[in-house]
Amino acid sequence: MTVLMPPEWAPQEWxxxxxxxxxxxxxxxxxxxxxxxxxxANAVADSGQAVRLLVRDExxxxxxxxxxxxxxxxxxxxxxxIWLRDTGPLIVSDNGERAARRFGFNGWGGKYEMTGDESxxxxxxxxxxxxxxxxxxxxxxxxxxxxxSGLCAVTEQCLLNPNRNxxxxxAAIEAELERTLGFERVLWLGDxxxxxxxxxxxxxxxxxxxxxxxxxxxxxxxxxxxxxxxxDARRRAEAFGVEVxxxxxxxxxxxxxxxxxxxxxxxxxxxxxxxxxxxxSVHDTEGVAAIAALFPDRQTIGQPADAVLAGGGGFHCxxxxxxxxxx
Numbered sequence: 001m002t003v004l005m006p007p008e009w010a011p012q013e014w015x016x017x018x019x020x021x022x023x024x025x026x027x028x029x030x031x032x033x034x035x036x037x038x039x040x041a042n043a044v045a046d047s048g049q050a051v052r053l054l055v056r057d058e059x060x061x062x063x064x065x066x067x068x069x070x071x072x073x074x075x076x077x078x079x080x081x082i083w084l085r086d087t088g089p090l091i092v093s094d095n096g097e098r099a100a101r102r103f104g105f106n107g108w109g110g111k112y113e114m115t116g117d118e119s120x121x122x123x124x125x126x127x128x129x130x131x132x133x134x135x136x137x138x139x140x141x142x143x144x145x146x147x148x149s150g151l152c153a154v155t156e157q158c159l160l161n162p163n164r165n166x167x168x169x170x171a172a173i174e175a176e177l178e179r180t181l182g183f184e185r186v187l188w189l190g191d192x193x194x195x196x197x198x199x200x201x202x203x204x205x206x207x208x209x210x211x212x213x214x215x216x217x218x219x220x221x222x223x224x225x226x227x228x229x230x231x232d233a234r235r236r237a238e239a240f241g242v243e244v245x246x247x248x249x250x251x252x253x254x255x256x257x258x259x260x261x262x263x264x265x266x267x268x269x270x271x272x273x274x275x276x277x278x279x280x281s282v283h284d285t286e287g288v289a290a291i292a293a294l295f296p297d298r299q300t301i302g303q304p305a306d307a308v309l310a311g312g313g314g315f316h317c318x319x320x321x322x323x324x325x326x327x
Contacts, residue, residue: 003182007148014050018082021056032307038067045071047273080114086140088320089125100125103139109163142201147208157200217249247290266314277305
């Protein structure tokens with residue numbers, strides 16, 4: 001295999017994070033979302049890893065600088081959404097050298113089209129001096145989850161959605177994932193969590209925490225809206241031959257009477273630290289503890305992310321790692 005996408009737990013040189021700037025995306029929550037993203041950036045920087053926080057303009061930069069430590073580097077960029085997991089470059093090992101991959105992008109199925117989101121990935125790759133190859137297939141980074149061994153997990157809800165690649169079969173998608181990212185085996189899960197704006201990204205449903213080891217939430221109450229979805233994901237993973245470890249779900253989280261796509265599995269893994277989003281749920285403490293047990297080699301912390309979620313994502317969605325140079 002000449003191309004391989006390293007797992008997120010591999011050593012990282014730095015972490016890109018997007019800083020919120022659109023009041024209309026976080027109506028009533030923009031200031032709080034900025035504070036929560038800044039706390040995320042500070043925590044990673046304090047752990048000893050470089051952080052590059054993208055800011056939109058001078059006013060946005062001034063707001064960010066007031067919230068983050070001097071250890072966080074600010075970079076002015078043109079971007080719309082902050083979800084760099086989806087719009088940033090995906091870094092692979094190409095014959096042992098770092099290289100970037102970018103796919104077609106259509107605003108998550110045409111729902112959220114913003115200036116800069118289609119170009120920020122190539123721009124970051126260029127400025128990092130990485131060779132870049134592109135694919136016409138529509139794919140966001142949060143829609144594919146790899147374990148570093150050539151295995152990835154995806155959801156049918158997202159990758160087979162007619163708003164992404166209506167002319168591509170399941171087999172064609174698998175072939176393109178292998179060609180571009182080195183994924184030789186694809187675990188197809190079903191639906192993502194309810195009301196996920198991304199059409200069910202896998203990084204809000206299931207995450208690899210080791211080679212062939214997949215973390216999936218379990219329902220924490222009779223009113224858990226995603227109970228059937230979690231159970232179906234576990235059945236599919238086990239039938240595929242993947243080992244599953246379950247972690248608590250936040251349970252039913254509502255905002256203005258609507259189910260929120262809250263998930264502890266949208267955690268961000270960095271070189272020395274795992275940051276887990278929390279939502280004011282009674283299950284927050286046990287959720288963070290369950291994830292900490294999966295990463296005994298690094299510190300795990302929980303940080304509030306309810307305001308970030310009001311804009312449609314979490315800490316994993318808002319970040320993209322630069323793996324350390326491959327040996």
